Amino acid sequence: MISRESEAYQAALGWLVDRIDYEKLATSGSRYRFTLDRMRDLIRRLDHGQHLAVDPNESSAGPPSSEQDSSTDVSASVKSATKSRDSANVQIVHLAGTKGKGSAATMVAALLQAAGYRVGLYTSPHLVHLEERFRVDGEIATPEEMIGLIDSMRPIVDAMAAAKIGGPSFFELTTAMAIEHFHRRRCDIWVLETGLGGRLDSTNVFQSHATAVTSIGLDHQNVLGDTVELIAAEKAGIFKRSTPAINGVPSGPVRNVITQIAEQVGALLSHLETDIQIEPNSDSDKRWGSSFRIRGLGDWMPAETNIDLKLEGTHQVHNAAIALALVDSLPEVTRKLRAEQRI
Template sequence: MLLSFLCDTTLTQPTRHDESTPASSGRDKIDYENALGFLYDRIDYERLTTGTSRYPFRLTRMRELLGRLGLGHFIELAPVTKLASAAERTSDIERASKPAVIHLAGTKGKGSTASMVAAALTAAGLKTGLYTSPHLQQLEERFRVDGQICHPNELISLVDQVRPVDEALMSDGIGAGSFFELTTALSLLHFHHSGCDAVVLETGLGGRLDSTNVCWPDVTAITSIGLDHQHVLGDTLAQIATEKAGIIKPGVPVISGVRADEPAEVIERIAAEKNSPLLKIGRDFTLDWQPNPVWGSQITFHGRTNPLGKTLAAHVAMEGEHQARNAAMAIAIVQVLRNRLPTVIRGDIKSADITDATIAGALANLRCDGRIQRYALSEKTTGIIDAAHNEDSIAALCQTLKRRATTGPVAIVFGTSIDKSSGPMLEQIAELAKHIDLKRIQITRFNGNPRWRPTAELMAQMPDSLRPIAVVNDDPIQACQAGLQAVTPGGMLIVCGSFFLAAETAPWMHSITCEATDAS
């Protein structure tokens, strides 16, 4: 059985449930639409589209919001407690009935890693909440308990509880909550009502001032540092690392997957300043990786520093060397958390139940929608949808395609957001074309969000080597259909460049799928 989790970090437009969902008839549908409207009305699309102004992060308001919702046990501990011993902190957490919290930041990989961690804890019997963003089809995908998305009717109930508190904040002069503040509060409220033993939180943007950063974690992790959201986080890797390392808490272990010297030094310095034990990939744990002949990979994790286990071999169902690295991060996170949990977590659920075999089984059965997601199409043609939307994630996709697209023609459908580095991404595709039989690159845009980059601008940035095979079609489905025609039979159709584009093309791709693959 495949567990399905959703990954990444940008905003998508609301989508509606079909007639099979309870929120789609009568009064329930009206209440559901009103709940969505309450949240989406908080998005300033004009500001987001310009991509130049700083985001108004306000952690004080986020703390106040959680406190008034009765979620104060999630909020970071008082300064005197922060400096207490690990045993004392655990005692405080237990008295407050606080679930274990795992907090992740990173330019790339944090959503997949968060999903892997959550899957491993669920497999071990812990009721586990997972908060990620954005969603592909419906907002409730952001709030999952043991892999199951929040029910639409539960979303209505959650919004009904949050709305009056938000109105009170406005009346008191504190201000209305932002979209991310409200959805973060909704997720924690959902996890609290569900009685979660563990909660895995993915930052939405950055870390230091992200709305999730009011929570006190048991383990933190920074998966990678790259150039993205520079208008908010800074123009250098060191500046971006400083923002993301803002999730590190005094005395709380931090796992780092960052390899580049400049950002790695920043993380090491901040961890030392906060007396937070730091476990680094390449120093405290390493990874052997080998791609499987068809899909996925085999990995062997080697722990070098306590409390990491010595060796763990696993099959990773998700494709790509980058997902193997994410799996190594997830293994390290879970093993460190296992060492910090009380012996008895709940009833007959014990920390000892989080075995290496359980972790390996979760990695073998996990997929993430929109992450190099594979579809078996007609006439031996393969479809792939990937939400890659920055230089690092496009590089990971291109690396994978060099291995997997070695035979048959290839077509790429590409569209991205106005605030993304589209030129460098197109240059990476041009380099990929030297290694594969790229027949067509369809330049398109998404329709459900105003942040799209105009196709004329993308064509102006098109590398000379790609111009002869570049075609513009502003309709993403028509662009996919044209690309598919160019590579059928026996070829590969790839959709990439934006989570928004992945969301709009996934239903079409699924509708023409001939047999179960990653899309099942």
């Protein structure tokens, strides 16, 4: 068993952390320039291109994607075909928001695990150890798994660095590592939390099956914009055509922006407060935690069912409602829940 104190682990982690290049950051007072081209290239080189989405919202903000060497086309095609068969039924849940997205993502993963699925959860940042970002059924990646994931990235990083597109960033690499980890562990569902914003976040290259914006506030204004409306447009950039989208922002100008983005993309938008209603359970005798009822979901969960949380605060009720709505947005999952009454 390899420990975090081992030389192999420290060397692998050191190589990954060295990908954080502060010299590439924008100068004071200027806007950052993001592009998803490099992330798409990285995912294709990992042979996970079958999960990529075409994002019509992305502007041309960087170098064009490089082409893989023609000498590797045949072998890469064989690998991709094999991985496509292995992961054809993978579903992806994607969350953005100023606050609550980490809690809601964790709740989604817990609900789906309780329903009998193997679930990969990717969140950021970590509190103590980097591998906290990569969880399968609630368990963080082991040091051995981390070394294996990092080693699989090295030749790809070298190849990209030598090409016009350039080497991937630290967050692009950790996102790619999460996807590779979930593939290796044969996860049925991937739950992905955005790192920053949404539209141009590295997690937004994938074709999701359900999306959510939990809340909107002023954050990362030098990157996302200096008004809540601009920030809302960036975070709603994770919406995909014909894909369920849950909005947790209350009525007002910010919700109007989110609605407009959903209409432009063709996402299937539902709102907390109007389409999905939350009612506090005043009859609860809980001394700690929260209790509520939720309406507007499918018949897999009776409307009068009490939902009890071991978390305190109306904000966690809000997050739990988003999590339940996201689960409700996955037809295959709800059919299973209806048949088995697992949750």
